Amino acid sequence: MPRAFVIKFLRYRDAVRILEAARKKRELTYGNSKIMLFPDLSPTLHKKRMAFNALKRQLRQADVRYGMFYPATLKMDTRSGTTKAFDSVDAAERFLLREYPDMF
CATH class of the missing domain: 3.30.250.20 (L1 transposable element, C-terminal domain)
Structure with missing residues (x-):
């Protein structure tokens, strides 16, 4: 079953950079699992x-x-x-x- 992880960054700028990189890559995976990033959960x-x-x-x-x-x-x-x-x-x-x- 999918799980949600909350990741807090020290700097907002770092969070923005990671979200932008994920958007450019289109699909993130870890092993056979798909990873989805959301700006706020x-x-x-x-x-x-x-x-x-x-x-x-x-x-x-x-x-x-x-x-x-x-x-x-x-x-x-x-x-x-x-x-x-x-x-x-x-x-x-x-x-x-x-x-x-x-x-x-």
Whole structure:
């Protein structure tokens, strides 16, 4: 399961340089793992992203294609072939209850 790491730099200038270098490189990897850098991941935002974890587990088990997007948006493919985006767990759960009642 992906993990978030918070890295604090002594100088803001160093953080900006690293983000610029990462943007130029396009894709960062460590071994076989993809690394993504974001300019700010506050504790509040991290909690909001973590709130989707149980739902993501269910989507994985049901073989529903999904992705988390910055800052805290869950996008998933529907049975009709469209993509839906949700900023809250409640909205995503309501949609799933309606579209995938067999999941619950």
